[in-house]
Amino acid sequence: MLYLVINELTANTQVTILILEKNMATNTTIDFEDKDQFDAIAEQWWNPSGSLKSLHQFTPIRIEYIKNSIKRHHFGEWEKLRPLSNLQILDIGCGGGLLAEPMSKLGGIVTGIDSSLSTIEIARRHAKSSKLEIDYQVSTAERLADKGTKFDVIYASEVIEHVSDRSLFLNSIQRLLEPKGVVIITTINRNLFSFALAKISAEYIFELIPKGTHDFTKFVQPSELRSEAKEAGIILDDFTGFKPLLDGRFKFTSITTVNYGASGSLARPNI
Amino acid sequence: MQTNNIRILHGLNIIMVNKTPIVVVGNGLTAEVMCSALNYFGLEYTRLLSQRNDFVDTRTTTINMASQKMLSRLNLWSFSNENSTEIRNILVSQHKFSENCFDRNSEKSGLHFFLDGEIMAWTIENESLLKNCQKHNSKLPSNIENYYGNLNIEYTENGVEINDIRDKKWRTELIIACDGANSAIRKSAGLRSTSMATNQEAIVARINLNRLHHNFAVQRFLPDGPLALMPIRTQEAALVWSLSKTKSANIFNLSEGEFKRKIINALGDNFNKITLCSEKKIWGLKPSVTRSMGRPGLILAGDSNHSIHPLAGMGFNLALADIAVICDCLSSAKKNGLSFSHPSILSEYRARRRLEVEAIIAITQGLNRLFSYNSFKFKIFPSSLTNIGLGIMDSLPIKKQLAKIAAGGVLTSASLFSDV
Numbered sequence: 246m247l248y249l250v251i252n253e254l255t256a257n258t259q260v261t262i263l264i265l266e267k268n269m270a271t272n273t274t275i276d277f278e279d280k281d282q283f284d285a286i287a288e289q290w291w292n293p294s295g296s297l298k299s300l301h302q303f304t305p306i307r308i309e310y311i312k313n314s315i316k317r318h319h320f321g322e323w324e325k326l327r328p329l330s331n332l333q334i335l336d337i338g339c340g341g342g343l344l345a346e347p348m349s350k351l352g353g354i355v356t357g358i359d360s361s362l363s364t365i366e367i368a369r370r371h372a373k374s375s376k377l378e379i380d381y382q383v384s385t386a387e388r389l390a391d392k393g394t395k396f397d398v399i400y401a402s403e404v405i406e407h408v409s410d411r412s413l414f415l416n417s418i419q420r421l422l423e424p425k426g427v428v429i430i431t432t433i434n435r436n437l438f439s440f441a442l443a444k445i446s447a448e449y450i451f452e453l454i455p456k457g458t459h460d461f462t463k464f465v466q467p468s469e470l471r472s473e474a475k476e477a478g479i480i481l482d483d484f485t486g487f488k489p490l491l492d493g494r495f496k497f498t499s500i501t502t503v504n505y506g507a508s509g510s511l512a513r514p515n516i
Numbered sequence: 517m518q519t520n521n522i523r524i525l526h527g528l529n530i531i532m533v534n535k536t537p538i539v540v541v542g543n544g545l546t547a548e549v550m551c552s553a554l555n556y557f558g559l560e561y562t563r564l565l566s567q568r569n570d571f572v573d574t575r576t577t578t579i580n581m582a583s584q585k586m587l588s589r590l591n592l593w594s595f596s597n598e599n600s601t602e603i604r605n606i607l608v609s610q611h612k613f614s615e616n617c618f619d620r621n622s623e624k625s626g627l628h629f630f631l632d633g634e635i636m637a638w639t640i641e642n643e644s645l646l647k648n649c650q651k652h653n654s655k656l657p658s659n660i661e662n663y664y665g666n667l668n669i670e671y672t673e674n675g676v677e678i679n680d681i682r683d684k685k686w687r688t689e690l691i692i693a694c695d696g697a698n699s700a701i702r703k704s705a706g707l708r709s710t711s712m713a714t715n716q717e718a719i720v721a722r723i724n725l726n727r728l729h730h731n732f733a734v735q736r737f738l739p740d741g742p743l744a745l746m747p748i749r750t751q752e753a754a755l756v757w758s759l760s761k762t763k764s765a766n767i768f769n770l771s772e773g774e775f776k777r778k779i780i781n782a783l784g785d786n787f788n789k790i791t792l793c794s795e796k797k798i799w800g801l802k803p804s805v806t807r808s809m810g811r812p813g814l815i816l817a818g819d820s821n822h823s824i825h826p827l828a829g830m831g832f833n834l835a836l837a838d839i840a841v842i843c844d845c846l847s848s849a850k851k852n853g854l855s856f857s858h859p860s861i862l863s864e865y866r867a868r869r870r871l872e873v874e875a876i877i878a879i880t881q882g883l884n885r886l887f888s889y890n891s892f893k894f895k896i897f898p899s900s901l902t903n904i905g906l907g908i909m910d911s912l913p914i915k916k917q918l919a920k921i922a923a924g925g926v927l928t929s930a931s932l933f934s935d936v
């Protein structure tokens with residue numbers, strides 16, 4: 246019932262939404278402390294030299310990884326200018342739309358969901374100025390899954406480390422995937438190396454990401470993610486590392502100790 | 517190609533805003549080649565030409581192997597033998613040249629660079645390359661528009677807004693500034709550029725040697741700066757003589773006969789048959805580099821990005837490498853659905869250009885300081901130190917390395933430099 250209320254809500258009452266969401270503390274994967282933090286930086290999303298600069302720099306390689314994964318699962322018409330034409334794509338935790346917009350430009354029919362209304366507002370406004378049609382919703386994976394919507398491509402980028410109940414989250418993705426659909430997850434790894442490099446250096450030393458955006462305790466090991474996904478009925482059969490270079494760029498590496506992407510599909514196709 | 521025009525009603529006036537993904541600004545060679553290259557990659561752009569078009573480029577340019585390959589690929593290399601001259605030998609010395617300096621097999625004092633008789637580079641006239649480009653570009657389906665006065669540019673989160681003094685407006689994702697060493701666009705964006713201390717100017721003229729040069733380029737390091745001759749046709753040469761500002765004015769104002777005498781004094785008596793076959797022109801030399809290479813919504817290319825001392829004949833070759841890398845960055849952004857203002861474009865450009873730009877600046881500044889001792893602190897023991905310098909450079913590995921760097925495409929890789 247609460248879900249319905251929230252889904253009907255439109256742009257103007259952020260406070261109401263926050264209260265409603267705080268009240269449905271069971272059955273949701275959003276970590277509320279994190280969400281407030283993201284609300285606070287919503288305005289910063291599209292500022293290329295602002296506090297989310299590192300996320301912008303991280304964007305090209307995430308897109309490359311998403312594209313490669315889509316290709317690997319035989320989706321997309323790669324000789325075309327808009328290779329993702331007609332693909333139903335879901336961006337979970339879309340933020341200001343840093344990935345949703347490129348995916349839409351490449352032809353995808355993109356739905357972007359995020360739990361923060363202010364962020365969704367930013368995303369909507371930016372998509373409008375970019376003349377892109379993206380269906381942005383204040384929603385969560387589980388709520389969308391309850392509605393029965395299905396997607397060819399689902400990605401959650403730098404989201405899983407903010408999720409409080411991962412098995413509920415992965416289960417929802419499982420329910421949202423088309424039978425042959427592909428799921429892509431990118432995240433920051435949980436070990437000391439990643440703590441030092443991704444959290445300390447990025448957030449505190451260089452102040453690339455506003456302080457406290459990543460909670461160390463929630464970083465996810467590749468092996469953990471693989472088994473949790475399997476439990477939820479998703480086989481992740483590719484793990485690729487993203488290595489940060491000194492000049493701010495990233496490159497693919499087999500070492501998944503800092504940032505990595507994982508992709509795969511359903512263990513048993515949904516009926 | 518259709519630009520997207522938006523009309524905004526402003527009282528009774530209708531203001532046209534021209535929307536275009538990329539705007540290229542500049543009237544020089546870099547801007548011309550940039551446009552051809554963007555078109556080659558299927559990237560849509562609008563070219564903005566300054567109305568102040570009194571600029572005649574009397575310079576000649578040496579084009580290295582990598583650059584020649586790139587210009588050929590872009591269909592801009594359509595020169596007759598009259599208009600492009602091969603360089604097969606480069607001779608660098610701090611002494612006058614001997615009678616047989618154009619003979620490849622004779623013993624030489626100084627540094628002799630060659631690649632077993634292979635072509636090392638070409639000399640072309642800037643104006644004829646410019647004409648090639650203009651002819652080629654006039655057939656492209658792009659928008660070329662004039663602007664008046666200085667451009668007023670605003671960088672916003674949703675793109676870049678450009679206005680000229682007649683209130684003509686453009687909206688774009690990215691400006692590529694090719695407006696030369698004094699780039700007004702770079703200055704108005706507040707980008708800091710570092711100028712290297714030199715107090716030199718270059719006198720440029722075309723001379724007839726009245727003897728065969730056998731495709732030799734020669735350069736003599738004089739106390740005040742290097743004097744270079746680049747071969748043209750069979751008997752002519754382009755002179756580039758860098759001098760301290762105090763001397764350059766004196767020499768520039770000499771009569772033709774006296775000027776000739778100075779050149780012969782510098783190069784050696786066996787050059788005494790030379791005649792002048794053009795007016796002399798003077799160019800200010802203010803080596804500078806902008807380490808940021810741009811800002812979100814703006815990328816610098818060519819001399820607006822880095823202007824270097826002409827002694828190595830590398831300036832325009834660096835500009836071509838800028839263009840090649842920019843095209844790679846933009847086309848991969850396009851393939852990833854990213855807007856051309858995406859900050860990753862500038863970081864990739866910077867990362868891929870930094871090494872070569874800084875190396876060439878270090879080499880040209882270093883050589884100029886080392887050999888033209890008046891300009892720096894080697895004043896006290898000039899000849900001994902420069903002899904050591906030349907001695908070190910004459911060692912084979914260093915010579916080979918320098919020749920490789922000068923051939924281009926070594927410190928920078930880009931798809932326009934690769935074989936077809």
Ligand SMILES: Cc1cc2nc3c(=O)[nH]c(=O)nc-3n(C[C@H](O)[C@H](O)[C@H](O)COP(=O)(O)OP(=O)(O)OC[C@H]3O[C@@H](n4cnc5c(N)ncnc54)[C@H](O)[C@@H]3O)c2cc1C
Pocket residue numbers: 541542543544545546547565566568571575576577578579694695696697698699700701718720756799800817818819820826828829830831832833834835
């Ligand atoms: C004496 C000398 C000899 C050289 N010899 C060599 C050589 O042998 N080999 C080599 O590789 N390089 C050489 N160079 C360097 C080479 O000439 C430059 O690198 C090259 O010309 C750069 O081209 P550009 O288009 O970036 O800049 P420029 O040639 O300076 O052109 C900039 C253009 O922009 C226009 N412009 C200026 N201001 C504005 C404005 N506000 N708005 C719009 N347009 C504007 C100007 O009209 C000009 O046409 C030499 C340089 C000098 C000075």
